[in-house]
Amino acid sequence: MSRISYVFILMFVLMAISSQTAWAQDGLDTGDNAWILTSSALVLLMTPGLAFFYGGMSSVKNINNMIMMVFLCMCLASVQWVFWGYSLSFSEGNWMIGGLSTVGLHGITPESLSGTISEYTFVAFQATFAIITVGLILGAVEGRMKFGACALFIPLWATAVYDPVCHWVWGGGWAGNIGILDFAGGTVVHINSGAAALALCLVLGRRKAANIRPPANVPMIALGAGLLWFGWFGFNAGSELAADGRAAFAWVVTNTCTATAAFTWVVCEWLHRGKPTLLGLASGAVAGLVAITPASGFVGPLGSIQIGIMAGVGCYFASVKMKAALGYDDALDVVGVHGIGGTIGAFATGLYCTKMVMGPDGVDGFFIGWGAEGITQLGKQCIGFLSTWAYAFVATLAVAYVVKATVGLRTTEEQENTGLDLALHGEAGYCLETAPVGNLKS
Amino acid sequence: MKKVEAIVRDEKLSVAKEALKALGVAGMTVTEVKGHGTQKGITEVYRGRQYAVDLLPKIKIEAVVDDKDVKKVTDAICEVSRTGSIGDGKIFVSSVDEIIRIRTGETGEKAI
Numbered sequence: 152m153s154r155i156s157y158v159f160i161l162m163f164v165l166m167a168i169s170s171q172t173a174w175a176q177d178g179l180d181t182g183d184n185a186w187i188l189t190s191s192a193l194v195l196l197m198t199p200g201l202a203f204f205y206g207g208m209s210s211v212k213n214i215n216n217m218i219m220m221v222f223l224c225m226c227l228a229s230v231q232w233v234f235w236g237y238s239l240s241f242s243e244g245n246w247m248i249g250g251l252s253t254v255g256l257h258g259i260t261p262e263s264l265s266g267t268i269s270e271y272t273f274v275a276f277q278a279t280f281a282i283i284t285v286g287l288i289l290g291a292v293e294g295r296m297k298f299g300a301c302a303l304f305i306p307l308w309a310t311a312v313y314d315p316v317c318h319w320v321w322g323g324g325w326a327g328n329i330g331i332l333d334f335a336g337g338t339v340v341h342i343n344s345g346a347a348a349l350a351l352c353l354v355l356g357r358r359k360a361a362n363i364r365p366p367a368n369v370p371m372i373a374l375g376a377g378l379l380w381f382g383w384f385g386f387n388a389g390s391e392l393a394a395d396g397r398a399a400f401a402w403v404v405t406n407t408c409t410a411t412a413a414f415t416w417v418v419c420e421w422l423h424r425g426k427p428t429l430l431g432l433a434s435g436a437v438a439g440l441v442a443i444t445p446a447s448g449f450v451g452p453l454g455s456i457q458i459g460i461m462a463g464v465g466c467y468f469a470s471v472k473m474k475a476a477l478g479y480d481d482a483l484d485v486v487g488v489h490g491i492g493g494t495i496g497a498f499a500t501g502l503y504c505t506k507m508v509m510g511p512d513g514v515d516g517f518f519i520g521w522g523a524e525g526i527t528q529l530g531k532q533c534i535g536f537l538s539t540w541a542y543a544f545v546a547t548l549a550v551a552y553v554v555k556a557t558v559g560l561r562t563t564e565e566q567e568n569t570g571l572d573l574a575l576h577g578e579a580g581y582c583l584e585t586a587p588v589g590n591l592k593s
Numbered sequence: 594m595k596k597v598e599a600i601v602r603d604e605k606l607s608v609a610k611e612a613l614k615a616l617g618v619a620g621m622t623v624t625e626v627k628g629h630g631t632q633k634g635i636t637e638v639y640r641g642r643q644y645a646v647d648l649l650p651k652i653k654i655e656a657v658v659d660d661k662d663v664k665k666v667t668d669a670i671c672e673v674s675r676t677g678s679i680g681d682g683k684i685f686v687s688s689v690d691e692i693i694r695i696r697t698g699e700t701g702e703k704a705i
Contacts, residue, residue, distance in 0.1 A: 363642075364644075365637060365639055365644045366639055420641075424638055424641070426638070428638070428639070430639055430640060431640070434640065470640050470641065471640055471641030472641070475641070484640060
């Protein structure tokens with residue numbers, strides 16, 4: 152009896168939450184629901200795409216380890232999301248973090264709605280964001296993190312860092328309430344993971360110079376970047392949470408910014424180093440995808456081209472110059488691409504957001520309206536990214552020290568010299584028979 | 594009996610192989626090797642990080658020939674493998690004490 156009444160109360164709470172947006176309107180929209188389910192699958196595909204992107208950049212002796220760590224996020228962050236991640240992010244709570252009312256997805260039924268889509272569709276869509284955000288961090292730790300430490304870090308970080316920041320921005324927390332604009336996760340996903348990567352690689356320490364090796368497989372990096380670009384349409388156009396014109400708009404600006412940034416990065420290195428590289432093209436594409444993420448539902452197509460140029464130039468020099476100047480060993484440039492790219496995007500959202508896309512309730516950014524409204528919005532954007540950098544950095548340090556004190560964080564020097572593929576997993580990434588002595592018969 | 598070990602550019606394998614076949618060289622062993630001589634290596638740049646690659650991939654062709662054929666064989670390899678730039682490779686010639694064909698047990702020049 153008491154259990155039934157408990158469920159009833161929870162249902163009532165959920166109805167109270169969702170009635171403001173959906174139930175008062177016209178219920179489930181099958182078109183919206185279909186698109187967000189599709190987007191969820193697109194975004195999930197980004198994580199294996201990221202695994203290839205990072206795996207290709209890893210040393211030939213750590214490639215399996217890198218791919219496996221990113222894949223592991225799909226296992227552990229998915230389950231954490233169902234247990235308590237969704238509840239801490241999206242159920243009703245305070246300014247800082249959500250409550251525990253939907254722990255275990257308790258009380259959510261196939262009939263529950265979130266806006267015009269099924270709440271389960273929303274749960275699935277948001278789960279894929281939590282998964283990839285943790286995965287992004289792991290690019291910083293190539294070749295030196297214990298696998299057990301990684302397995303502990305993933306759920307701890309998702310709980311202590313991702314869930315609160317997600318709640319701040321999208322779940323009813325302070326950042327969303329004061330009007331900080333983040334359409335698809337510039338702060339929640341990219342600055343969050345970039346700042347976390349910086350903290351984690353500082354706690355882990357540098358790799359031995361002899362263990363810093365060239366990328367194992369550059370074509371695999373391009374494959375990963377292609378999958379990321381593809382999946383990102385779910386990330387950005389899906390974040391509209393409806394199959395409408397603004398979703399299509401987000402799709403177009405995402406593609407435009409990415410294309411611009413990829414080419415810009417290549418031009419930068421062409422001028423700076425003399426040669427255009429495939430790694431640069433792939434990196435620039437990801438930098439563009441990152442930068443347009445917070446802006447995608449807010450800026451126009453020409454704004455997105457300018458953001459693409461800023462991302463290409465900014466992320467290139469952050470990865471090539473800033474890392475070397477500051478001396479942190481962020482192996483695969485998570486800070487340079489995601490931290491800096493996310494910051495550029497969050498800031499540029501305040502420059503280029505426009506009522507043309509956002510509607511009459513929106514804001515004209517500084518470069519659009521040249522007014523006080525734009526300056527106010529820029530200020531909010533700065534508060535948004537500064538607080539995310541600060542919280543994510545400090546909270547990740549705490550998580551890293553907890554892992555260090557319990558299972559330990561860093562592999563032994565001998566394991567690192569051998570390579571983590573053989574030392575930790577007992578399997579080699581490449582077992583190739585190489586005897587290309589045959590000729591094509593004409 | 595002499596062993597001719599020719600280290601050549603990897604793109605020269607097929608022409609060198611054809612040249613040896615044209616001279617009637619019965620067999621050869623080909624290995625992918627890495628090394629450097631006068632050619633100092635190259636620098637690869639990945640996201641601004643420079644890696645010095647001073648061992649470059651080459652192809653090693655080994656063939657054992659009659660003493661009287663050595664000059665013909667080395668001349669032929671030189672001719673087809675030469676580009677005139679640094680990095681064309683080298684040929685080493687050394688004496689072979691004995692050859693044994695495993696299948697038949699034949700030894701010496703019959704086994705070449």
